[in-house]
Amino acid sequence: DTGVSQDPRHKITKRGQNVTFRCDPISEHNRLYWYRQTLGQGPEFLTYFQNEAQLEKSRLLSDRFSAERPKGSFSTLEIQRTEQGDSAMYLCASSSGPSLTIETQYFGPGTRLLVL
Amino acid sequence: AQRVTQPEKLLSVFKGAPVELKCNYSYSGSPELFWYVQYSRQRLQLLLRHISRESIKGFTADLNKGETSFHLKKPFAQEEDSAMYYCALSGFNSGTYKYIFGTGTRLKVLA
Numbered sequence: 001d002t003g004v005s006q007d008p009r010h011k012i013t014k015r016g017q018n019v020t021f022r023c024d025p026i027s028e029h030n031r032l033y034w035y036r037q038t039l040g041q042g043p044e045f046l047t048y049f050q051n052e053a054q055l056e057k058s059r060l061l062s063d064r065f066s067a068e069r070p071k072g073s074f075s076t077l078e079i080q081r082t083e084q085g086d087s088a089m090y091l092c093a094s095s096s097g098p099s100l101t102i103e104t105q106y107f108g109p110g111t112r113l114l115v116l
Numbered sequence: 117a118q119r120v121t122q123p124e125k126l127l128s129v130f131k132g133a134p135v136e137l138k139c140n141y142s143y144s145g146s147p148e149l150f151w152y153v154q155y156s157r158q159r160l161q162l163l164l165r166h167i168s169r170e171s172i173k174g175f176t177a178d179l180n181k182g183e184t185s186f187h188l189k190k191p192f193a194q195e196e197d198s199a200m201y202y203c204a205l206s207g208f209n210s211g212t213y214k215y216i217f218g219t220g221t222r223l224k225v226l227a
């Protein structure tokens with residue numbers, strides 16, 4: 001296991017198109033997180049899963065965004081009708097442990113999205 | 117408002133000099149505090165967290181609840197410490213899970 005992986009690493013799309021990103025967490029980790037990072041900012045929390053259940057969604061996650069983790073393993077983040085403001089790095093992280101707030105989150109390399 | 121503030125975008129120090137990266141937070145409740153580091157062309161990784169009271173790569177951070185600060189310190193900077201550093205907090209607020217990062221400080225250690 002080489003850590004959290006994300007696919008694709010880069011995505012260029014035209015405004016109005018739908019895009020889907022995939023995240024494969026570390027295999028034994030039951031929690032999975034999505035973040036968005038724009039230039040000059042720190043990562044912003046979007047949502048997290050515990051196993052297959054999506055337990056928290058940020059207000060940043062508009063109706064055009066949907067995330068799934070169907071079998072409690074990999075996760076997908078879909079953005080519908082992309083806008084130029086969606087251009088960002090999308091980061092995935094995973095963790096496991098007794099307490100959500102203190103666990104070490106292991107980050108993937110990110111998917112860089114550019115919306116033209 | 118809940119936020120993490122890192123006032124310096126860039127901090128340049130000479131090798132062997134002390135380093136202090138500032139982090140202040142605003143949060144209702146008792147959050148957990150973390151420092152993350154991102155080296156060039158590498159992924160974001162945890163450097164240290166308050167609860168562990170650890171020193172990693174010579175770095176330490178002290179939580180000051182009175183000043184709501186969690187500054188990162190190292191007595192003697194090394195060139196390999198050059199990286200982007202993010203302060204973050206986590207916690208529950210009104211039943212909602214929060215994980216908030218600061219905007220980051222780029223540390224450059226000069227030879």
